Each structure stands twice: as C-alpha cells, then as structure tokens.
Amino acid sequence: MNPVALRSILFVPATRPERIAKALASAADAVIVDLEDAVAESDKASARDALDAFLAHNPQARIMVRVNAPGTYHYKPDLELCSRHATVTHLVIPKAESCQSLETAAICNKPLWPLIETARGLLALPTLVYVSGVERLSFGALDLSAELGLTPDTPGARQILDQARYQLLVYSRAAGLAPPIESPHPALEDTEAVAQAATRAREMGFAGMLCIHPRQLPPVNRAFSPSEAEVAWASKVVEGATRQEGAFSVEGQMVDAPVIARAQAILARYKAYES
Structure with missing residues (x-):
C-alpha cells in the first residue's frame, strides 16, 4: 500500500463481511474494516470471528x-486477531491518548494510524507522533466536536x-510522519458538500479523507488528485529545474527550491494515483 496514494479510505463494518469484498473492488484507495463504532457492544466478539473467517478465506485481501x-475489554483481543493476519496492513487506533496504548499496538508490527478525536x-500529540510504528494521524472531528x-x-x-487540524498537521510534519487524513463527512447524499470538505482539507495540507459511504469516494478522489493544470505546471x-540552476520563472512566477519541491510532490502524487 503506497502511503502517497491514499486519498479515500472507506469504512466497512466487520459485522457485514460480504461488504468487505465490495469495498475492496470499489474506487476506495484503501478499506478500513471497523470493529469499533459500527459494531454494537453485544456483537463485538462475533464481529472478530466474522473478520477472522473472511481473512482466512480471502488471503489476497489487503485491509x-x-x-x-x-482501555476497553476488546482492545487486546482485537490486536491479537490482527497480529495473526499478515493481510491486515495497518491498525487504526481510536481515542488515541497515550504512548503506552500505542506501544501496546506496536507489537503487532503494523503501521499505526492514531485517530485523534x-x-x-x-494534548498528547507532542509525544504520540514519536511512538515507534506511528505512520500518520487521522482526525475524528465528529467525536471531538461532541466532546467539546x-x-x-x-x-x-x-x-x-x-x-x-492545525495541530495534527504541524506535529505530523515535525515528526516526519505522512500527512494526516481528514475526518469523515456525515453527508451521504450531498456529494457537493463532501467535495467542498475534501477540497478544503487538501488545501490545509491533509492527504486524504475517511469515508463512510461509497457515494463519497468519487468527490473525495477528485478533490485530492492533482488537476490537469497542476500537473502541467509541475511538469x-x-x-525547468533540470535545465537551469538557481531561481528561474514559470508562467511569470519565480521558482526556487520550495516551489520545485512542491512541483515534485504534485507529480509524485499524480504518478501514484495513475499507477
């Protein structure tokens, strides 16, 4: 899984294993199978069993x-399940609040995405970002909004x-993490609202967005993909950087090292999405 090419990440409840294959065949760049919010307390154990069976019968799946x-009763059993399956590529850790809890998850030897919500x-961000195994942060705006x-x-x-969001972005950059992932948008039918939220998140430096419905995937993918104009400018x-030394101009604007770095990042994302 190329961390550069993650624009849309689609949640699927573990209680509906038949939807996992559909999600993997969708336009989502990655799929998160959810053992937490989408699963009722009484169904937690059966959700783990369903996910265990799906992974055993679908060794090609990458989720x-x-x-x-x-701190919940289900945290360690969930980690034990994930550690048994190499096809579980990443762990998303909700309510991430302490280094110790992330260090416990790190024993699974899988990249961690703490969910800051x-x-x-x-308040723990200054230390969480330096825990071994943390790859990038993700944002839970709905939970944080309710708590505050x-x-x-x-x-x-x-x-x-x-x-x-500012704190997630700055602490991610300071620790050398991949750019953070934006919170899901609650709208299921209003794709224009989803597109606007995704575009704004991209403008703020976020790399992708969590999605809760397949309808959200096309607007999110478009928002986080470089436009034709951006690709042409970056090219x-x-x-020009290969032919000239020092500062030069493109389309009437000065180009120096930071501008070249931005252009290279745009082309890297474009190539990752096209491959």
Missing part, C-alpha cells in the same frame, strides 16, 4: 482495521476544529 479503543488526544460541546456546522465550531517547473 486496514479499526480496533476498539485502548478527544481533548486528551490533542461544539454546535455542529457553525462558524465557531469550524474555527475550533480547524485549530485541531514545467521540474523540467
């Missing part, structure tokens, strides 16, 4: 798994959540 939160998680008592879809709530910049 991520969101385990139950650290609580105040304690935000924010009024949904208001300017005030967006301002507070953007401050959280001109990189080509």
